[in-house]
Amino acid sequence: MQKSGSLSKNTSLRLTPQQSLRRLGLCSQVATGQHSSPIVFPEKRGKVKASRHGDLSVSSDDIKKTKREDHRIDIVDEQSDLLGYEVFSGKLILDARKTSKNNASQTSTENMNQDAVDAKLTSKAFVWGSCVLSLEDVISVSYNVGVRHFTVHTYPMKKAPCGLSCFMRSGRSRKDIRFLASNSEEAIQWVSGFADQQCYVNCLPHPLKQASDMVVSDGPSESHIKCKSPPKMLVILNPRSGRGRSSKVFHGMVEPIFKLAGFKMEVVKTTSAGHARNLASSVDFSTCPDGIICVGGDGIVNEVLNGLLGRDNQKEAISIPIGIIPTGSDNSLVWTVLGVRDPVSAAIAIVKGGLTATDVFAVEWIQTGVVHFGMTVSYFGFVSDGVGTF
Numbered sequence: 160m161q162k163s164g165s166l167s168k169n170t171s172l173r174l175t176p177q178q179s180l181r182r183l184g185l186c187s188q189v190a191t192g193q194h195s196s197p198i199v200f201p202e203k204r205g206k207v208k209a210s211r212h213g214d215l216s217v218s219s220d221d222i223k224k225t226k227r228e229d230h231r232i233d234i235v236d237e238q239s240d241l242l243g244y245e246v247f248s249g250k251l252i253l254d255a256r257k258t259s260k261n262n263a264s265q266t267s268t269e270n271m272n273q274d275a276v277d278a279k280l281t282s283k284a285f286v287w288g289s290c291v292l293s294l295e296d297v298i299s300v301s302y303n304v305g306v307r308h309f310t311v312h313t314y315p316m317k318k319a320p321c322g323l324s325c326f327m328r329s330g331r332s333r334k335d336i337r338f339l340a341s342n343s344e345e346a347i348q349w350v351s352g353f354a355d356q357q358c359y360v361n362c363l364p365h366p367l368k369q370a371s372d373m374v375v376s377d378g379p380s381e382s383h384i385k386c387k388s389p390p391k392m393l394v395i396l397n398p399r400s401g402r403g404r405s406s407k408v409f410h411g412m413v414e415p416i417f418k419l420a421g422f423k424m425e426v427v428k429t430t431s432a433g434h435a436r437n438l439a440s441s442v443d444f445s446t447c448p449d450g451i452i453c454v455g456g457d458g459i460v461n462e463v464l465n466g467l468l469g470r471d472n473q474k475e476a477i478s479i480p481i482g483i484i485p486t487g488s489d490n491s492l493v494w495t496v497l498g499v500r501d502p503v504s505a506a507i508a509i510v511k512g513g514l515t516a517t518d519v520f521a522v523e524w525i526q527t528g529v530v531h532f533g534m535t536v537s538y539f540g541f542v543s544d545g546v547g548t549f
């Protein structure tokens with residue numbers, strides 16, 4: 160087969176350490192020097208329009224049309240390219256047999272034959288043939304060192320049936336897409352390109368080595384691919400939130416995404432009101448340097464906020480990112496800050512990293528001097544708990 164891979168000169172456009180930190184969700188006040196308030200969330204970023212319209216595949220006409228519209232709207236940035244800069248290009252074969260067929264984009268892969276097509280990886284998208292996949296939808300890549308094939312794990316948006324898009328909520332579902340490169344060296348270059356774009360790479364030993372402990376010595380090793388290290392998180396889950404559905408939602412829909420992204424997680428389920436606050440006020444940050452993920456409603460987030468801000472080492476505490484998986488009956492914070500309200504989109508936002516600073520207010524009780532922190536609203540009077548701050 161023709162050797163066709165080409166590493167673009169733009170590959171040297173690596174992320175600066177600060178950019179990498181932001182993408183990995185490691186950003187802190189110290190790292191970026193731009194956050195004025197303690198609590199940070201995955202930021203809402205611009206999306207590649209092609210895949211946001213629902214389907215995994217977009218025809219090149221659509222791309223041109225979208226590009227024209229993009230340029231028409233954004234006249235300030237005339238040089239902007241919808242697909243970003245090129246990272247790697249070459250020929251790939253879509254392995255339709257091993258590609259999962261579980262969503263609306265099925266037809267786009269069924270139509271593909273086993274011929275090699277032109278493919279390219281850019282800083283914003285992965286393009287093969289007439290298909291465009293936004294990197295925002297890519298969770299990770301799996302690769303067995305020394306083989307020709309690699310699998311891209313994605314969560315693209317499902318397309319609502321024609322005419323019903325304004326009535327139905329579109330969702331995301333998993334789709335694994337397997338590709339064959341011309342040879343193992345090229346496969347490694349593709350996979351390294353994904354790693355450069357901050358996609359987690361699940362690098363596994365050669366299949367023969369896996370199966371029989373055989374020594375496969377001549378090929379490349381895992382160390383050829385510079386993967387980002389797996390983030391370490393503490394997950395605090397309120398099993399009572401969302402009328403008791405949060406554990407099911409977390410284990411069924413969210414945990415598989417985090418595992419696919421290589422997260423190392425400790426999951427703690429709260430046993431009573433105040434438990435999350437105690438955890439946040441006493442946790443050793445070296446066990447969760449990449450953040451605390453709250454699974455529940457606004458109440459559990461508020462407990463974590465107050466636990467962190469009540470610590471003696473407050474300065475260090477405010478640099479710990481808080482992620483939110485909305486499974487409660489009231490999830491106004493994540494909706495206001497991120498514009499998402501379903502657990503899968505929130506999980507993907509956490510995986511993709513980025514941070515959003517939010518303001519925090521403090522309410523001081525005159526009689527006792529006790530300070531309570533909040534981010535959305537503070538009630539006083541005859542509400543369910545008498546007094547509430549969220």
Ligand SMILES: Nc1ncnc2c1ncn2[C@@H]1O[C@H](COP(=O)(O)OP(=O)(O)OP(=O)(O)O)[C@@H](O)[C@H]1O
Pocket residue numbers: 397398399400401402429430431432433434454455456457458459460462486487488489490
């Ligand atoms: N295991 C638990 N048992 C009882 N209450 C708990 C438990 N864990 C946390 N809580 C309390 O439950 C409150 C509400 O939790 P959360 O906001 O996560 O869920 P929710 O479904 O949105 O709740 P609500 O129905 O009150 O809106 C929190 O403020 C917290 O103090």
